[in-house]
Amino acid sequence: MELNTALEEISHAESLEALQALKVRYLGRNGLLTQAMKTLGQLSPEERRERGRTLNEWKERLEKALEAREATLKEQALQRRLEEESVDVTLPGLAFPSGGLHLTSLILGELLRIFRRMGFSVVEGPEVESEFFNFDALNMPEWHPARDMQDTFWVEFRGEPSFTIQGPFGERVNELGGAVLRTHTSGMQIRYMIQHTPPFRIVVPGRVFRYEETDASHEAMFHQLEGLVVGEGITMADLKGAIAELARGLFGKEGKARFQPTFFPFVEPGVQFAMWWPEREKWLELGGAGMVHPYLFKVVDDYRERLGLPRAYQGVTGWAFGMGVERLAILRYGIPDIRYFYQNRLSFLKQFKG
Incomplete structure (x- = not known):
């Protein structure tokens, strides 16, 4: 064994694994220096003393060389790791993806803020509705042709024959008809009037359902916003003023509204309303409205009387309107297909997130 050769090999070891191999080779149980130590017993006392001293010096120098090289290799490994993991604080940060409100929620929130500024209260109603509140009480009895305009999801409660659709005060209304997924939010007009006395101003946001084939302009589920005002001396002028204020809230101070006569069974007279969009210089047809039909007031009073x-609602008047939330978004942003709203198309949704 040559000490200088061993020291040179240790000083040139390129890794901790290679250094460990050299340590085993020279100082291990069967290492070269260990084997040399085992031969001391074959020497004379004088030779053993001299040879033992030399071998001990070699062992000490080898151990120091191994420790020094190990420290150097560890320092080099740490430096490489720091270089690999270093962070350049001058680089721009990573933009992590974030969620946001759905476009429908954004439009609905905008509409509700406008009506709250006008003193309206926001109320909600059940999505599973009785045939009475969804149709009959709104002047659409079973034989009325207006029912044909709304293909309906009828609900059956399997295994629960005693399931009840509740009225405004929790009373059973099963005997007044079957259960449906509401086709419009207008049923909440009747429910609210039974529970409250005029004057009042409310808006009713919510999902509605129509049993129809889906295409670019039709969807089985969408959102509506219903409005109802009842009190003494309420006129069409009040309705026109509220819709005009809505137009200004949506499209700026140059926004305005126009009415065109039409028919709805629960208002008389009835109108379709449109809003002027100054930026695009075009009219947007957005919904229907009109004066609350006297039949609805009679239905409400009769129902209240049955409840004691x-x-x-004698001697009062009122107006109501209804509009599609998605329709406003489609017209405002030029969205080509209503199905984009609920297909979880991130490429579409992330354009509008709030």
Whole structure:
């Protein structure tokens, strides 16, 4: 064994694994220096002393060389790791993806803020509705042709024959008809009037359902916003003023509204309303409205009387409107297909997130 050769090999070891191999080779149980130590017993006392001293010096120098090289290799490994993991604080940060409100929620929130500024309260109603509140009480009895305009999802409660559709005060209304997924939010007009006495101003946001084939302009589920105002001396002028204020809230101070006569069974007279969009210089047809039909007030008072409540809707007038939330978004942003709203198309949704 040559000490200088061993020291040179240790000083040139390129890794901790190679260094460990050299340590085993020279100082291990069967290493070269260990084997040399085992031969000392074959020497004379004088030779053993001299040879033992030399071998001990070699062992000490080898151990120091191994420790020094190990420290150097570890320092080099740490430096490489720091270089690999170093962070350039001058680089721009990573933009992590974030969620946001759905386009429908954004439009609905905008509409509700406008009506709250006008003093309206926001109320909600059940999505599973009785045939009475969804149709009959809105002047659409079973034989009325207006029912044909709304293909309906009828609901069956399997295994629960005693399931009840509740009225405004929790009363059973099963005997007044079957259960449907509401086709419009207008049923909440009747529910609210039974529970409250005028004057009041409310808007009703919510999902509605139509049983129809889907295409670019039709979807089985969408959102509506219903409005109802009842009190003494309420006129079409009040309705026109509210819709005009909505137009200004949506499209700026130059926004305005126009009415065109039409028919809805629950208002008389009825109108379609459009809003002027100054930026695009075009009219947007957005919904229907009109004066609350006297039949609805009679239905409400009759219902209240059955519940032992005083009649409250004689001598009052009111107006109501309804509009599609997605329709406003489609017209405002030029969206070509209503199905994009609920297909979880991130390429579409992330354009509008709030």
